[in-house]
């Protein structure tokens with residue numbers, strides 16, 4: 064009898080032991096790649112919440128210690144400006160975000176450094192620091208002026224999404240009624256100029272037609288920084304299988320978004336409702352009054368309590384689907400941490416990223432494949448766009 068109990072307890076412990084093995088393997092493997100997440104919204108917490116991301120916190124989803132813990136050594140910090148910031152106000156807001164990023168860089172020079180090329184990312188990661196990649200989130204932020212776009216590139220902003228939640232003057236958004244039938248002529252000029260100055264064209268948030276227009280114009284691979292697959296979760300922010308195939312042809316990369324509605328169809332309904340609830344009415348405010356409005360909106364978003372159905376298994380299924388359709392060289396991670404309401408169970412914050420690598424190993428992905436997904440593909444894209 065005793066022997067049986069002993070055997071049973073060994074059997075019960077087996078799955079746990081196997082899980083540990085994958086995690087140990089993933090942790091070892093994470094030393095061999097530069098973990099890249101092509102979209103986190105942590106700068107909103109710094110600008111609005113005055114959070115010190117040099118210290119580990121259990122609030123929000125990312126800070127420098129948790130990035131290190133998760134092996135994410137090159138996060139794309141989004142400079143997200145809501146579309147109700149119009150014209151010069153959107154430029155001002157972008158500079159405010161760039162300024163708080165600089166405050167972090169100046170305060171923790173031993174922990175984090177700005178990176179504007181693949182070579183810089185490699186050098187900074189080798190030095191044991193976080194390589195900060197900057198990304199503007201919303202084409203309206205250039206105020207319809209290519210000189211502003213070029214200035215952004217000069218102050219270290221390496222990529223830009225062509226639109227955000229609403230259409231702008233030259234690009235249709237996936238979450239608005241189309242008015243331009245994709246990109247306008249000026250929108251196409253924006254893409255050409257981004258190609259020319261070595262800036263990554265990010266097609267997350269754009270309408271399907273804008274996506275295809277951007278791919279037709281771009282001579283460089285494009286990035287879908289934070290979207291998932293519509294075949295598994297049918298929301299407009301995700302991409303279709305046809306778009307995945309076009310992306311592969313272009314040489315681009317999709318960073319899978321961990322937002323619950325992006326991952327799991329049961330959560331998608333709620334996401335659709337909350338997108339529809341976003342007001343079309345922009346407040347008629349400027350300056351500090353507009354900043355205060357944005358802070359209130361931001362805090363209200365955070366207060367939503369959502370119990371997600373999505374788990375780490377949904378993230379793995381999304382990655383697996385994208386790999387099957389687009390190929391192993393075109394899939395990465397764009398978690399959207401600090402921009403999503405309810406992260407999936409098992410991937411509660413960015414410190415858990417190694418668990419995702421472990422889950423991919425468990426699914427049967429080879430070490431080389433996991434390295435590509437966790438950062439290798441996006442690093443290759445940066446090198447192709449920037450030229451170094």
Ligand SMILES: [Zn+2]
Nearest residue numbers: 200268289402
């Ligand atoms: Zn976004």
